[in-house]
Amino acid sequence: MSSKKSLAISRNIVATDDHEYARMEMDSTEKAKRKDPFSPAKITPTAKRQVTVSDGNEGMNAVLDAIKQLTEKVDTLGTQLQQNSTMLSSIAKAVEFNAAEIKDCKMQLQSAVRDVTAVKKDNAELMERVLELERYKRRWNLRIRGLKENDGEDIRVVVADLLVKISPSWSSSINQIVDSVHRIGRREGNITRHVIIQFTQRWHRDALWRMTKDHAICRELRISFIEDLCKADRETRAALWPKIKEARDAGKRAFFRGGAGYINGQRVT
Template sequence: MDELKDKAAQNSSMLAALSKAVQFNAEEVKDCKAKVNEMESQFSLIQKENAELKERVKEQDRYKMRWCLKFKGLPEKKDENIRMDTIQLFKQIIPDMDLQRLEDAVDIVHRVGKREEFRSRPVVVLFARRLVKEELWRRTKDSPVCRERGVRFSEMMPLEDREARKKLWPQVEKARREGKRAYYRGPHAFIEGKKIG
């Protein structure tokens, strides 16, 4: 009997210890759940902030690129002064604009891409005056100088915008063939003033 009483007392103290351990674990699990919930809400806030920051960076890229033009077709020469060659080309495209105004408007000019032996690299121009850039961009579309010299201008835009435009191009092309007014604004396409895609 005494032996049974001892075993019962031992079992009772073991059960009490197990009960404390289970209670402690339950508290820990409750704590962990609260921390996980807090981290999940912080994670969703961080995801939202990250998406907003990415969009702001894209907008800044778009804005910065509105000050640039890219063109192809200017023959590449050894030891060239690409800035002066570019300004001379612009002067031919806009003959009524003062040369000094053009020189002041053109900030940075450089070629992009890897040098190849029988191919001229494209040229990127960063303008200090956006009005001059817009005027030049407008005039290049019907410029006989561009046609004669085989120079093609394009706007600078982020890769995502170029990809978005590429996807919408078949619809824009079809609309133009049908005589509808179709154009791009940023990454978006518009047909007869309605945004598509």
């Protein structure tokens, strides 16, 4: 019996010790929780700020100032919008006016272009007609190239004597055959100027031209009788001369008639 009692007593002691140990652990845990600075129980509540009457007045004044500034900005913006609207209206009117002016200018330009085209056409036709008239008038003329020029000469007498030597039958009527005689341009240095003879009748001019083609007096005086061409025909001949010369060297029949060149009967340009 004594041993059983001893065993029970020892169990009670152990149980009591376990309870004491557990209580000690709980006490230490609660102490640790109370000492933890981050524990919610330790957070001190923030004191609420008391709103005073002066703070309310200041806020209201700030709001009123903001509203006033916004109103001024809106008014300024409205004025600017009105000015911009007026400016845009003026610009629109100016653009409309310029568009009308441009349209009118285009119409006038088109009319002017048509007029200029017509004038150019008429001018070209008139120039051709004047050129033909000049060519026709010059068919009564011959030029003498290489006739020696002397100071104080009477060129009409000199030419009349020359023509009588070439065609003795004209001696009695030379003044009726020859209309006018003169040299071309101003005298410059030792340059021998051409002489133009204008005949009263064209057949006299053609007859004399044929007689002078291979006349002894022309060879002796080293002169030649040539056509009196207008400037346009002279320029055309100068441009065609290389082709005419090349054709002649090749044995082809090449010649000029007026301002036109012909090779084997075909006109060349």
